[in-house]
Amino acid sequence: MSTVPPSLLIEDLLKDFGPVPALDGRMLRVLNGVSLRAHAGSITTLLGSNGAGKSTTLACAQGLLKPDGGTVRLLGENPLNASAVLRSRVGVMLQDGGLPPSIRPIQLLRHVASMFAAPADIDALIERLGINEFSTTNIRRLSGGQKQRVALAAALAGNPEVVFLDEPSAGLDPQSRSAVFDLILELRTAGLCIVLTTHLMEDAQKLSDYVYIIDKGRNVAEGSVAELTARAAEGAEVRALEFTASAGLCSPGLPAHLSLGEPSPGNYRVDGVSGPEDLAALTEWWRADGVFPTALSMQPRSLEDVFLEIASGGQK
Numbered sequence: 001m002s003t004v005p006p007s008l009l010i011e012d013l014l015k016d017f018g019p020v021p022a023l024d025g026r027m028l029r030v031l032n033g034v035s036l037r038a039h040a041g042s043i044t045t046l047l048g049s050n051g052a053g054k055s056t057t058l059a060c061a062q063g064l065l066k067p068d069g070g071t072v073r074l075l076g077e078n079p080l081n082a083s084a085v086l087r088s089r090v091g092v093m094l095q096d097g098g099l100p101p102s103i104r105p106i107q108l109l110r111h112v113a114s115m116f117a118a119p120a121d122i123d124a125l126i127e128r129l130g131i132n133e134f135s136t137t138n139i140r141r142l143s144g145g146q147k148q149r150v151a152l153a154a155a156l157a158g159n160p161e162v163v164f165l166d167e168p169s170a171g172l173d174p175q176s177r178s179a180v181f182d183l184i185l186e187l188r189t190a191g192l193c194i195v196l197t198t199h200l201m202e203d204a205q206k207l208s209d210y211v212y213i214i215d216k217g218r219n220v221a222e223g224s225v226a227e228l229t230a231r232a233a234e235g236a237e238v239r240a241l242e243f244t245a246s247a248g249l250c251s252p253g254l255p256a257h258l259s260l261g262e263p264s265p266g267n268y269r270v271d272g273v274s275g276p277e278d279l280a281a282l283t284e285w286w287r288a289d290g291v292f293p294t295a296l297s298m299q300p301r302s303l304e305d306v307f308l309e310i311a312s313g314g315q316k
């Protein structure tokens, strides 16, 4: 781990909400000891399912919520008492956008940029994120994905050193998602500290230098994507095998723990392969039925496998 002080340091964060009527008026503990570090020039991801506590962690990190315990240091300061200078060094993209509905993106972005001493090149950002097509349309009329891009541009308008992105790919079509991802990766190369949340394994896998898996307000695992997938693979080596052959095959004779699917005609996936004996069962089926696959591959474990396994307490 780096010896450079982290741009964001969170230790043993606690946060309660309530009182909650459904809990007989007791408080609901939504963060129960979250810790993380995020560094400049790196993308740190909080990965977790809905309600895991990711947005609450970000809100505490940004100084929007007061923690009930633990420590937060953002660029060396407590964000709750953030100075104007600290705020100008941080960009925030909230999950629901938080954009004023009655103005146009171009007005908003120019206004936000005007509040900073050294703003980003707004025209370049607009061009880069494809906002020019709707830059003069009132924000209330924009689609979810268009608002998302405006929110990202607003977060970057002040040329921040640290940027918080809550579910940055939510609602984006594949083309916009790819543009947003390219920009995030470039920001990393430019030296920004990027902290993002997602419940999408694919996004975490594409973007992250370091991942914290959060479940029920706690850290349950952390590491690079490669480390996490390798670590989980040490325990149970269960994989999927994919093959291509003529469409419409079925094999009632496969062992019960192997499940055969045909996601598209002629493309098969066998889940639950855990050893050479499973491969032998498959080839025995192919031999008996005269099947000769035209393509065959074992699938590496994905971050999704790891996440599901950890989130289910190894029950997968």
Ligand SMILES: Nc1ncnc2c1ncn2[C@@H]1O[C@H](COP(=O)(O)OP(=O)(O)OP(=O)(O)O)[C@@H](O)[C@H]1O
Pocket (backbone or CB within 6 Å): 017, 018, 028, 030, 048, 049, 050, 051, 052, 053, 054, 055, 056, 057, 095, 199
């Ligand atoms: N103001 C609040 N009052 C009561 N409960 C809250 C409040 N804000 C959040 N919660 C609860 O805290 C838990 C964590 O919410 P949070 O938004 O941090 O999760 P998340 O991991 O970001 O989820 P998602 O992926 O759905 O955005 C959830 O159970 C949520 O219902």
